[in-house]
Amino acid sequence: MQVSVETTSGLERRLIVGVPSSRVDSAVDSRLQEAAKTVKLNGFRPGKVPMRVIRQRFGQSVRMEVLGQVMNDSFYEAIQQQGLKPAGRPEIEPKSLDEGKDIEFVATFEVFPEIELKDYSSIEVKKPVAEITTADIDEMIENLRTQRASWEVAERAAAEGDQVNIDFVGTKDGEEFEGGKAEGTDLELGSGRMIPGFEDGIVGMTVGEEKVVALTFPEDYHSEELKGAAVEFKIKVNAVKERKLPELDDEFFKAFGVEEGGEEAFRAEVEKNMARELKNATKNRIKTQVMDGVLAVHGDLQVPKALISQEIDALRNQQMQQFGALAEKLNPADILPDDLFRDNAERRVKLGLVLNELISSEEIKADADKVRETLEEMAASYEDKEEVINWYMSQPQQLQQIEGIVIEEQVVEKLLEKSKVSEETLSYKEVMSPPSSEDEEA
Secondary structure, three states, X not given: OEEEEEEEEOOEEEEEEEEOHHHXXXXXXXHHHHHHOOOOOOOOOOOOOOHHHHHHHHHHHHHHHHHHHHHHHHHHHHHHHHOXXXXXXXXXXXEEOOOOXXXXXXXXXXXXXXXXXXXXXXXXXXXXXXXXXXXXXXXXHHHHHHHOOEEEEOOOOOOOOOEEEEEEEEEEOOEEEEEEEEEEEEEEOOOOOOOOOHHHHHOOOOOOOEEEEEEEOOOOOOOOOOOOOEEEEEEEEEEEEEEEOOOOOHHHHHOOOOOOOHHHHHHHHHHHHHHHHHHHHHHHHHHHHHHHHHHHHOOOOOOOHHHHHHHHHHHHHHHHHHHHHHHHHOOHHHHOOHHHOHHHHHHHHHHHHHHHHHHHHHOOOOOHHHHHHHHHHHHOOOOOHHHHHHHHHOOHHHHHHHHXXXXXXXXXXXXXXXXXXXXXXXXXXXXXXXXOOOOOOO
16 A cells, blocks of 8 residues: 655645555455355346356445445555544545556545643733622622512502513604514513613603603614614503512521521521632632633644534534524524634634643543542532432443543643742622633633
């Protein structure tokens, strides 16, 4: 077998492979002889069909099957011979397949990049340091009360934070527009569900009152017809309800798993959960900075387009799950085009390649004690913690996922040892509301 390799551009390689015709002919003869033992043709007894007839009837189709198999096998033999690591499936183009002549084909594909681990001392990480104050706990408890609030009829004008039931009709240049009409719909004032000014226009209205509000659609509105359009909404208020918060009593505490101990025990449980969330948020902020730093250091790293495409498909499939049964009737690429995921996909692929090289180079393996610690944290909210831990330990696939999380944490720790780390004092709320970032796992 003759093999030559060309670098066409970047990570793309062009492999030219020549295979002796004898290899194909031998494989074709072998398959035809096997077929002759069982083939049935009119006028011949089973197993007694002459080879010339077998070759005449089945030779061409068998040869095409053999050619496909030989080219596939030869490709993988060639890349092993050349020490190449393909990323994604190759495009194979036959050049010479004539019977009696040597076979030649061209395979075009991308290879994995050579990863050179860099000096990570330039990475700067600000480690957030925060305490949970009494005011933080009070605010969290109010949020929990708000989540379990009920709505009661209010005999007054609508105010910010109320829930109103309304009918409305939107018109543009005096004509109703699509999607601008509804009857008996509930709307929480201040939720921001409607375009700017709509909810503000309802504040102060009473039950039975009708009002026309002149508004302008935002310039970035999704409908081309309505972008920046001046419209009017005729609104009628059918009902006004105010939020009724539940009392801090035993019934409320039991809803959060606190059976005894009253408000003191409830506050302690809330603080414990907040501490767990704060720990996770702190780790995520640190991880984001480390990963951003790694990407900056490896800014010139080329990644295979095939891997980015695979990652785009994976991210799109995750998003398509939100459509439920409707997803089967939709074309994912039309609903969620590649460009929505490309930057994130490239980030994930780059990080994956670099971190895998680091894991291999440093021989990082999941620490058993940290795996156990992670499982205990995950099981903390369950009544029978040990049962949950034992279940994970008995499920190889689930356990492998936990080990992957632990290895990732160990990689971050290893990189932190090489980075410039300083502390940053923040409030609980600041840590829990980090700046927007593409904090995606590799």
